[in-house]
Amino acid sequence: MPRYALKVEYHGRPFAGWQRQADQPSVQGAIEDALAKLEPGPHTIAAAGRTDAGVHATGQVAQCDMTRDWDPFRLSEALNYHLKPLPVAIVAAARVDDDWHARFSAVERRYLFRLLMRRAPATHDAGLVWQVKQRLDPAPMRAAAAYLVGNHDFTTFRSSICQAASPVKTLDEITIEALDGVSGPELRFRLRARSFLHNQVRSIVGTLERVGAGAWSPEDVRTALEARDRAACGPVSPPEGLYLAGVGYPADPFTTDAAT
Numbered sequence: 631m632p633r634y635a636l637k638v639e640y641h642g643r644p645f646a647g648w649q650r651q652a653d654q655p656s657v658q659g660a661i662e663d664a665l666a667k668l669e670p671g672p673h674t675i676a677a678a679g680r681t682d683a684g685v686h687a688t689g690q691v692a693q694c695d696m697t698r699d700w701d702p703f704r705l706s707e708a709l710n711y712h713l714k715p716l717p718v719a720i721v722a723a724a725r726v727d728d729d730w731h732a733r734f735s736a737v738e739r740r741y742l743f744r745l746l747m748r749r750a751p752a753t754h755d756a757g758l759v760w761q762v763k764q765r766l767d768p769a770p771m772r773a774a775a776a777y778l779v780g781n782h783d784f785t786t787f788r789s790s791i792c793q794a795a796s797p798v799k800t801l802d803e804i805t806i807e808a809l810d811g812v813s814g815p816e817l818r819f820r821l822r823a824r825s826f827l828h829n830q831v832r833s834i835v836g837t838l839e840r841v842g843a844g845a846w847s848p849e850d851v852r853t854a855l856e857a858r859d860r861a862a863c864g865p866v867s868p869p870e871g872l873y874l875a876g877v878g879y880p881a882d883p884f885t886t887d888a889a890t
Contacts, residue, residue, distance in 0.1 A: 631695040635883040638690040641717035664712035678877040684869035689876035693732040724883040738878030748814035760871035766842030774848035775804040785858040792828035837864030
């Protein structure tokens with residue numbers, strides 16, 4: 631059966647997360663339903679990451695196995711037709727080897743987190759950013775983030791229901807960019823690692839927000855990390871500012887057959 635990689639973009643607000651659920655809408659379920667309109671099912675797809683309820687994606691990657699030998703562009707167009715009007719889009723599709731796997735072949739995940747700083751309610755960016763009412767100072771936040779880069783036991787920054795076998799992860803990069811967004815001043819956090827623990831990004835961003843607000847010092851973040859205790863974590867940021875922005879593979883599956 632031909633296997634295809636799908637690059638997926640979605641707005642997370644209407645969904646209970648990526649993973650298919652029996653009684654709630656999911657992104658996985660929406661795509662599998664669309665696939666069933668093209669070929670008889672059942673269809674079961676896999677993704678590079680299982681995003682939580684309310685989390686968005688601009689670069690999620692999934693795989694599907696088909697009976698027919700589809701042209702990748704035609705497959706993406708057909709799926710997009712059947713996904714309407716849901717806020718899910720297949721932005722690229724590519725034929726891949728039968729042993730390629732969206733999750734297990736990945737060597738990197740990249741997340742973006744958007745934080746809007748303004749008092750008036752967000753309108754155009756409502757549901758797409760975490761909004762705080764005060765200005766945050768990015769300089770101490772960057773100093774705090776530096777303590778988190780590298781190989782660490784991230785027990786403090788993982789959900790209590792995380793199912794990962796080990797809390798030890800290598801965080802390759804955290805950058806914090808201050809810019810003038812469409813709705814006002816924003817901070818954009820970019821995090822990169824081979825893999826992440828459940829709620830790790832939201833726990834880190836929520837803790838760094840406390841530093842930017844002056845409630846924590848950068849050294850407090852180092853102390854929290856070294857505590858290896860979930861109780862030492864700062865507040866967990868809400869999901870609406872988080873985006874799965876990209877997934878890296880040894881060879882990009884979309885460079886040759888990608889639909890554009």
